[in-house]
Amino acid sequence: MTWSSVLGALLLICMGAAGAVWQAERYYRPLLDGTNGQLTSCNAARGNLEELTNEQGLKLGELVQAGQRRQDQAEQALKQAAILAKDEFAAANRLQRELTGGNECAAATEVIDQELGL
Template identity: 50%
Template sequence: MNAGAWRAAGIPLAMVLVLALGAALGAWLTSRHYRPLLDIAQVDLATAKAGRDNMEALAGEQGRKLGDLVLAGQERERRAAQAQADAQELAQHDYSAGNRLLQERTGGDPAPAAESIIDQELGL
């Protein structure tokens, strides 16, 4: 091979070598620039995931507590209705006796009886 052939083969080889060195240098500079940003983003991602997991746990716990409160409210409502029914049953005798007294006192009509009792209470 003569000098011209070596030169013809060396120029493309040199260009490829310069391009490879440029690409390597570009990759190194890029990694130096973006690595801290990627590290910060990774930390932020880990923090966000931990926060999300915490919020999911709190939402689940809140849902369970809300369900417990609903059940407790229903139980209180049931007990209140039962207590009201029991009280009404216990007061039935007294209510009947009061109506009898009212009817005896005024002649039997409950409206004038209530009116006279209210008038007495108000001093009219």
Template identity: 50%
Template sequence: MTPGAWKLTGVGLALVLLLVLGAAGGGRLAACHYRPLLDVANTDLATAKLARDNLETLAGEQGRKLGELVLAGELRERNAALAQEKARQEAQPDYAAANNLLRERTGGDPAQAASAIIDKELGL
């Protein structure tokens, strides 16, 4: 090889070495800059996942409790309907007796009995 070729090869190797060193240095600078940001982002991610898991647990528990409340409400509604029907059946003889008394006082006319009840309710 000629001395000019050696010189060109040496310059080329020096350029390649400078490029490799520049890339390594740039990578290190980028890592130093972004590592703290990535650490904070990872911490935030872990916190968000934990919060999400807690909310999922609470939502599931709330759904179960709501279901229990709905079932308890339906049970109370059925029990109230049964109690109302029982009271209606137990009061039937009293209603019949009251109607008989009212008919006797008004002469047996149902319209006159209804009119008397309405007048009594209105305070006339």
């Protein structure tokens, strides 16, 4: 075997490998380009969704805080109303007892009868 035949065999092997690489590149390049485009779109969509999720979380937190403030204000208003109405309830109970002779059961019965229209 001579050097020229070994060199020729190596040259043919190299040309076959180069042809195989070229064919593989021709086949896989469009697939890779399409997949890269989809990856870019997915990454952009994920970024948008993360932004929207963060924004929604902030708004939800604001709503929870506003609801808590309204609840606190309502509780405070109820306490103030109870304090203001305390004297009126006492006066109404005193008048009712006077009308019924001091019997609380009779006073309750009379109020219930009035509510029922009896």
